[in-house]
Ligand SMILES: Nc1ncnc2c1ncn2[C@@H]1O[C@H](COP(=O)(O)OP(=O)(O)OP(=O)(O)O)[C@@H](O)[C@H]1O
């Protein structure tokens with residue numbers, strides 16, 4: 001590593017003794033983080049350990065109560081994200097910060113220069129986006145409108161946005177949470193390319209294998225402090241997990257074989273179109289039996305979103321039939337489907353799963369706001385709701401001061417835990433889950449996946465849609481692979497078939513083993 | 522207020538003196554207090570109603586028009602049924618006003634739900650239609666044939682809203698306005714129906730996911746706010762003027778928007794912010810009389826008050842700690 005900067009400190013960034021609290025709630029308790037230039041520095045920690053808060057402080061969104069930041073050898077005092085960008089610090093946030101009804105290019109130039117200049121420059125902007133996109137293989141079209149993009153696509157738009165503004169220090173807050181293995185590989189390669197270009201990366205992830213593969217240094221946060229910093233060569237996943245969670249974590253869950261009963265969900269020749277009116281599902285058929293977990297694997301944007309929306313009545317169905325416990329539910333409204341023994345963890349919690357300005361208690365009754373015991377004679381029963389919410393918080397170990405906290409103040413993983421807790425509490429016979437463990441730490445993943453297995457063993461039918469093969473192979477009994485709106489095939493969830501699933505996700509029906517890595521740059 | 526005083530000084534007035542006149546003068550005597558309360562009735566009603574619409578993300582700018590629609594409906598009923606007792610007639614007139622306003626708001630709601638027409642645009646256009654229609658009615662079909670000026674016939678005695686205190690113009694509408702603001706608070710924050718209205722306002726995707734009918738909730742919210750504005754119109758007719766005129770409202774419908782914003786879209790707080798705006802309105806009339814301060818300057822001071830309070834409110838919201 002060449003050190004071409006005129007400074008005595010070997011560090012690009014030094015955050016020292018950072019303290020931050022929101023009223024009585026401490027969120028940074030004397031954090032010290034040191035990052036050398038040209039390294040990929042991973043930041044690990046349980047949900048709510050204070051990773052996102054620390055990074056928000058670094059890029060000027062939050063002000064620390066005390067502590068010092070040195071950057072490029074000089075004290076750094078930034079008051080706004082825009083200043084941070086000027087210093088070459090750019091962040092891709094855990095929750096997207098894009099304006100949904102603008103195009104990619106418009107989002108990038110938002111707040112930059114005068115409108116008149118922009119109109120002239122827009123062509124150059126488009127070219128620059130296309131060039132960057134081609135260079136890093138991100139598949140981002142400058143004229144795509146954000147709200148038409150899938151979660152995975154939006155993530156790539158966010159990453160490209162930071163590159164577009166030109167940064168030296170790139171902060172990626174859980175960028176791989178929504179990516180498929182192939183997309184993740186691509187991103188990790190990209191991170192190495194960036195480092196080769198002289199940039200430095202801080203990388204937050206809950207996925208230890210990625211962290212081991214890509215990073216040079218690793219810092220682990222626990223209880224709002226960095227408790228350990230080590231070179232990647234001096235550690236292993238087991239040790240990291242123990243440092244994060246404070247106990248040993250099971251990487252492989254013990255489970256008995258499934259005991260499938262009657263068909264609970266059956267989908268027959270289902271076709272529908274997406275928001276743009278293009279065919280998204282082309283005659284999909286499958287069924288889920290009581291007591292089994294069926295996984296749907298696929299690169300995001302291959303119809304999984306539409307599948308979950310169509311089943312839950314949120315997207316009009318063009319052809320085909322959906323039945324639940326023998327009852328035809330095709331074309332029923334979401335309200336009618338909610339009356340049935342049905343639960344749904346949506347893929348994008350912020351888009352539809354939660355209400356950020358509501359308290360946890362209010363969020364806990366989203367589907368049952370007008371049902372006994374949460375409502376009587378049309379009035380909300382706040383006592384019942386509060387104790388119900390406290391119960392969910394306790395059972396799923398949601399990290400929060402109390403149930404009257406606003407959901408927006410929870411860390412990403414803790415928001416997700418509340419959604420899962422709420423949905424399972426509906427005591428459903430059929431559970432539709434999308435991106436179940438998105439943003440959840442390894443300790444909590446273990447817990448939630450165990451919870452899913454318990455539900456299975458209690459005779460529930462579970463459909464698990466995921467881009468996360470690890471998760472699918474850990475809990476599913478069989479896996480269907482979706483590609484371009486069709487189900488390409490079914491594979492038993494046996495780890496020896498992992499490669500086969502990967503190939504099918506790339507569109508190959510059968511598996512000539514040589515053709516892995518099809519056309520990825 | 523300090524800033525307002527500076528502004529007055531800059532324009533050559535005795536800043537603090539004028540403000541003192543405004544504050545002391547307003548509360549001078551019993552009569553002026555009842556006049557303030559009288560002015561606060563439509564402001565509280567409209568402000569509280571708009572809180573519901575705004576919470577549902579329905580930007581109803583048309584309370585003024587809805588007030589006129591309510592006033593017309595109330596007048597039609599109030600002149601037509603001789604022989605009814607007050608116990609029946611007054612509620613009938615008030616209900617007619619509320620329905621008139623709700624209908625007028627409902628048109629914008631329907632256009633929004635059915636055709637995605639921006640309610641901001643449609644409610645503004647409906648304001649013009651209501652005002653022009655009222656002018657036409659009082660000069661034409663509803664004109665009092667015995668009168669020289671454009672005005673409707675007088676409401677029948679039994680349709681008049683009873684005074685709260687004899688000798689003052691203040692009527693029992695003030696009690697009803699406060700009670701309804703409290704009812705709307707309970708509705709919005711303590712009832713299932715209000716929960717749905719708020720969810721639709723925050724995140725329509727989540728609302729659909731939860732099985733709520735977004736269109737119906739939007740209709741309900743705008744009809745409630747329209748109904749409250751219509752009721753305000755009915756009270757002006759049946760409680761104050763007893764006739765329909767061209768200009769029965771000095772802009773209560775627009776001031777109601779500020780009342781709701783100042784209340785942080787909470788109907789309970791609309792009682793206080795409605796009261797405050799009534800004070801400002803009376804104060805501004807007084808300021809003009811006693812110190813010849815032009816109306817524009819008074820409006821600017823009002824604007825400063827609104828801006829500072831709303832900004833502080835917004836800052837509190839974005840600091841994201843619960844209060
Ligand atoms: N604005 C806020 N007000 C109050 N508490 C907050 C606020 N923002 C964050 N917190 C709290 O700070 C703590 C740390 O949150 P942070 O988002 O940094 O966690 P994280 O390590 O990024 O977790 P995750 O892996 O789930 O994203 C959490 O307990 C959270 O509830």
Ligand SMILES: [Mg+2]
Nearest residue numbers: 052094411412
């Ligand atoms: Mg985070």
